[in-house]
Amino acid sequence: MPLALHDPSLLRNQCYLGGAFVGEPVEPVDNPATGEELARVPALDAKAATAAVEAAAQAFKPWSRRLAKERSSILRRWFDLLIANRDDLALILTSEQGKPLAEALGEIDYAASYVEFYAEEAKRVSGETLPSHRVDGRIMVLRQPTGVVAAITPWNFPAAMITRKVAPAIAVGCTVVVKPAPETPLTALAIAELAHRAGLPAGVLNVITGPAAPIGEVFTSHPAVRVVGFTGSTAVGKLLMRQAAGTVKKVALELGGNAPFIVFDDADLDAAVEGAIAAKFRNMGQTCVCANRIYVQRPVERAFVTKLAAAMERLKVGNGLDAGTTQGPLITSRAVEKVEAHIADALAKGAVVHMGGRRHSLGGTFFEPTLMTGITQDMTVAREETFGPLAPVFAFDTEDEVVAMANDTEFGLAGYFYSRDIGRIFRVAEELEYGMVGINSGLISTELAPFGGIKESGNSREGSHHGVEEFLEKKYLFVGGI
Ligand code: ADP
Numbered sequence: 001m002p003l004a005l006h007d008p009s010l011l012r013n014q015c016y017l018g019g020a021f022v023g024e025p026v027e028p029v030d031n032p033a034t035g036e037e038l039a040r041v042p043a044l045d046a047k048a049a050t051a052a053v054e055a056a057a058q059a060f061k062p063w064s065r066r067l068a069k070e071r072s073s074i075l076r077r078w079f080d081l082l083i084a085n086r087d088d089l090a091l092i093l094t095s096e097q098g099k100p101l102a103e104a105l106g107e108i109d110y111a112a113s114y115v116e117f118y119a120e121e122a123k124r125v126s127g128e129t130l131p132s133h134r135v136d137g138r139i140m141v142l143r144q145p146t147g148v149v150a151a152i153t154p155w156n157f158p159a160a161m162i163t164r165k166v167a168p169a170i171a172v173g174c175t176v177v178v179k180p181a182p183e184t185p186l187t188a189l190a191i192a193e194l195a196h197r198a199g200l201p202a203g204v205l206n207v208i209t210g211p212a213a214p215i216g217e218v219f220t221s222h223p224a225v226r227v228v229g230f231t232g233s234t235a236v237g238k239l240l241m242r243q244a245a246g247t248v249k250k251v252a253l254e255l256g257g258n259a260p261f262i263v264f265d266d267a268d269l270d271a272a273v274e275g276a277i278a279a280k281f282r283n284m285g286q287t288c289v290c291a292n293r294i295y296v297q298r299p300v301e302r303a304f305v306t307k308l309a310a311a312m313e314r315l316k317v318g319n320g321l322d323a324g325t326t327q328g329p330l331i332t333s334r335a336v337e338k339v340e341a342h343i344a345d346a347l348a349k350g351a352v353v354h355m356g357g358r359r360h361s362l363g364g365t366f367f368e369p370t371l372m373t374g375i376t377q378d379m380t381v382a383r384e385e386t387f388g389p390l391a392p393v394f395a396f397d398t399e400d401e402v403v404a405m406a407n408d409t410e411f412g413l414a415g416y417f418y419s420r421d422i423g424r425i426f427r428v429a430e431e432l433e434y435g436m437v438g439i440n441s442g443l444i445s446t447e448l449a450p451f452g453g454i455k456e457s458g459n460s461r462e463g464s465h466h467g468v469e470e471f472l473e474k475k476y477l478f479v480g481g482i
Pocket of ligand 1: 181
């Protein structure tokens with residue numbers, strides 16, 4: 001059944017390259033809730049990826065020489081179009097990704113907020129003058145756009161992961177080639193269609209679909225590409241970093257997490273439960289900032305688990321397009337198998353299932369929201385990101401002990417804790433080895449703050465005024481003979 005879009009022309013089945021929609025639609029895109037084919041998109045090869053990079057390279061100089069105000073106006077028009085078409089974009093997003101429609105609408109607003117923010121920020125990129133080492137000379141620092149940016153994005157936020165990279169890059173004068181995830185190319189192409197309508201010149205933004213490895217090879221080896229931006233798994237991030245070493249590109253990585261969510265015995269338990277639901281079950285647990293390990297201080301463990309179970313009873317699994325659904329399907333059967341493997345491993349090592357634990361009766365990739373207790377650090381779920389609707393509860397005794405457990409991972413993206421003790425809030429916030437810490441809040445993402453990780457979770461920041469840094473070079477000028 002065709003999607004009931006107000007504007008059916010937003011459903012593009014060709015790639016956006018050099019300002020035109022091109023390519024033979026061959027690769028099916030399926031709805032994870034129904035298994036239905038939504039559309040087909042091209043499977044472009046390395047040659048087409050090279051052409052896209054070259055289109056971006058050709059567009060770079062003229063785009064970078066435009067007045068910041070002109071770039072800003074185009075971004076602003078793009079923002080307005082994203083908002084005006086949010087219902088259609090959200091429908092496309094839910095249909096190919098599965099998340100509930102309300103969350104998809106939230107994601108479109110969130111994705112658009114980066115375009116709005118960087119439309120404003122475009123006008124505020126400035127250089128500096130520094131004290132000179134000679135009386136007859138002056139030191140200046142220009143901040144200039146880096147060049148062509150190649151971006152590879154995941155399926156869990158099909159809109160926001162694109163605008164978070166593309167908006168700051170083009171705001172400062174870079175040009176971009178994006179390869180979206182094969183599961184969710186339709187949202188990416190709809191966003192590109194709106195950029196085209198907003199008047200973005202040909203080649204400034206290109207979106208190509210096709211096999212990841214050969215396209216990734218071009219992105220990481222073509223001399224015109226100066227920045228490789230990637231959001232996805234740590235394994236692929238490491239591979240791209242190695243590949244990009246050959247031409248010394250900047251590599252901006254947003255990789256996996258293993259977020260601890262700590263509830264101290266002085267916490268407001270109702271607020272902690274609300275935060276845990278948001279941090280664990282948003283997008284069916286498929287976000288890199290999702291709570292992966294829930295640590296609860298022993299005196300409040302029983303009360304917290306009872307309240308969390310009651311809140312989880314209210315989650316409703318179903319097709320994301322049905323009213324009232326809070327949990328859609330998981331993205332693929334591979335994702336379901338990972339959740340099952342984490343549950344089986346925890347059970348084998350002595351944990352207990354309190355709720356759920358199985359595939360949902362709806363079939364397909366639907367899974368029951370699952371609550372487990374008796375989780376310990378030796379279980380797989382303590383080491384790896386589950387990326388699914390499994391809430392594993394660990395008990396702990398002391399602050400030092402939980403901080404050590406929370407930091408005992410190679411990941412360092414987001415962490416959360418609940419406490420009302422001001423001293424503890426500062427101590428724990430400073431000790432947690434994470435790029436982002438939510439304190440008494442299970443939701444932290446906003447275009448106004450720098451999003452990113454440390455350790456093996458990444459090396460860049462997206463959002464806020466920091467988000468343009470990846471796309472700017474500093475050039476030092478020395479003016480002598482004054
Ligand atoms: P996931 O397993 O959650 O899909 P990935 O890291 O595999 O996470 O995918 C994130 C993005 O990286 C997707 O766009 C995917 O197509 C892309 N990707 C996967 N493998 C490679 C690769 N070898 N080179 C470049 N991109 C890749």
